[in-house]
Amino acid sequence: MIYAYITSLIKEGINKELITPVDRIYVRNRIMHLLGISSFPEDAPEAEETSIPELLEAIVDWAVSEHVIEDMLANKEILSANIMNCFVARPSVIQQQFKEKYSQSPVAATDYFYELSKNSNYIQMKRIQKNIHFKAESAYGDLDITINLSKPEKDPEQIRRERDIKQSGNYPKCVLCVENEGYNGRFGHPARANHRVIQIPLLGENWYLQYSPYMYYNEHSILLAEEHRDMKIDQATFRRLIAFTEQFPHYFIGSNADLPIVGGSILSHDHYQAGRYEFAMTNAASVMKTDLKEFPSVKAAILKWPLSVIRLNSANPEQLAEAGGHILNVWKNYSDMEANVLAYSEDTRHNTITPIARRRNNEFELDLVLRNNRTTEAYPMGIFHPHADKHHIKKENIGLIEVVGLAVLPARLKDELAELKKFLLDLPCNVASHHEAWALQLKATYGSMKDPATVDAIVEKELGIKFASVLEDAGVFKQTDAGIVAFQRFINAVNS
Incomplete structure (x- = not known):
């Protein structure tokens, strides 16, 4: 199936206008080199998976199963970024394309770069889709609530192994430095081979525009x-x-x-x-x-x-x-x-x-x-700062994104809120100790309920109230x- 995955990935790269049909053989050869494949059948089929993230995932899983790379998140991220780098033009080409689009309109320029960043899998769209997102009414308007599930999880053994071999270094100095453009990555620093930035002159200085990989x-x-x-x-x-x-x-x-x-x-x-x-x-x-x-x-x-x-x-x-x-x-x-x-x-x-x-x-x-x-x-x-009575929901710093009305809440809440909802439905549950006071307050306010949809709506509403209160603390x-x-x-x- 690896040949089918590669064939389909190249086809999707052409469909998304990352490459042209002229680039097909070159890109295939570069991917083969990364995977340690020395030949390619002429009649390779196409795979059922059609999206670039799904095909990438399948190729990386194959690389793990064939011991091309070790089964560690850093290795998988590096390989994935390097494969997609085969599809992404050099920075000078992208900068010129952005400039040409900007001559049409600023919107055309950012649309071009945004689509490129998504199609090259630099923006992790498949992972982002895992996030739970909804709007909650408040006295200040409709607040955005997000439970962040996009960050990939590691099992304890992977965490231990990666910690043991974590590589230190001062290049790039941080994950925001312009030197990340095209950087291979290492244990302890993310893979950025498929990363591109756009130079934006501002008041005599060079600044650089990029999209967030986890929007x-x-x-x-x-x-x-x-x-x-x-x-x-x-x-x-x-x-x-x-x-x-x-x-x-x-x-x-x-x-x-x-x-x-x-x-x-x-x-x-x-x-x-x-x-x-x-x-x-x-x-x-x-x-x-x-x-x-x-x-x-x-x-x-x-x-x-x-x-x-x-x-x-x-x-x-x-x-x-x-x-x-x-x-x-x-x-x-x-x-x-x-x-x-x-x-x-x-x-x-x-x-x-x-x-x-x-x-x-x-x-x-x-x-x-x-x-x-x-x-x-x-x-x-x-x-x-968020006061202690809200720490069961949010205790992290209130940065720019929260300031303007978007709550970025921890992934633990997905399972914890599921248990809270069971409690409100009088079902067997295991409510986390830090939610007990809140659970009892909700039960006293709304009583016992039987409709899961009603409970979902109430919990979303109450999360919005909590987040508004967090902002009031700040x-x-x-x-x-x-x-x-x-x-x-x-x-x-x-x-x-």
Whole structure:
């Protein structure tokens, strides 16, 4: 069957326009070399599997069964990426294609690169389809809930063996570095042979656009700095984000905060996340509109959102970035102990911003989400971090994706929620101890139920309520009368 799998994979590569029929023999020979095959029958059949991910999986399984590679995830990922690299053009060709498409429209350019990234199996579409995703109503709009099941699982023996032979090294310095383009991979660093990036000049620097291999939303992309340098939020950040929306007006773009606890998982490499999706925060209403005295061409408003957001709009991108820089500088040094906000503990800074930029109605829009990472004995993981009563659902950092209204929840919840649903249906179950209080609360609220569809709907609704509450914990100025008054005090400081 290996010949059938290879024949069908090449056919799919032609169908997806990764290669042309002229490339067929060349690609076949390169794949044969990777698999240690020395000859190929002229009348090889086609396989029943028709998608590229399914055919790749079948080829890799064959390679394991024939002892071409060891049965370890890293080896399988490296082989899979190298096989698909036979179908992907060199970076210069892809860059030129992107440029030609961009001359038609920015949408045509990103559509081309997005399809290439999916068809080359760099974006792991088959794995992503395993994720559980739904929308949940909240007081802030329809929140997106995702239970992340796309990361491949390893059995304990594989984990032990890979740990024993894990290879260390400082090249590439991290998984975001531009040097990952075409990198073979090793134990401890992902395979990137089929990975390509697009150079995007921004304000005199080279940045690089790629798509996330495990997307959480439509066209989930990453814009990374050429230089391996720490994350930093400053006025230059705002100028870059706005400049990106000038080049790609159909994409939003945002940055994780640059401090621990309120930042994302990778603070060692300056990068942003972009995409083509409307989150609940995109359409959040205004609680209060306000003027910025020094920036008359910029409109400002406080949003009705569980985190503390100032939305700025202007047709003038420079004024918008300057206004954002001014607000950031005031916030970095702002303390309000009545609101539990302290700018510094000795030399340790606590205040920063999570920014998001987009185009709206021919104007530029910049959302500034105020963040504070201070901890106390009562809140050792952070005052403005998910509190302990929500840790059974979410205890990880609230990064950019969660900030805008998309919950990325751990895979354990799939099985744990199944047991919770059995409990609500009065069936034999094993509810995890950390869910017991929540399970009893739901039973007291809704009583015993017999309809599984009703239980599914209730659990989804309650997960949305939990996630909204998680975001409220992360909000510096709460959506209460006292919180809005405290928010107004900060606006007064911005205008003073």
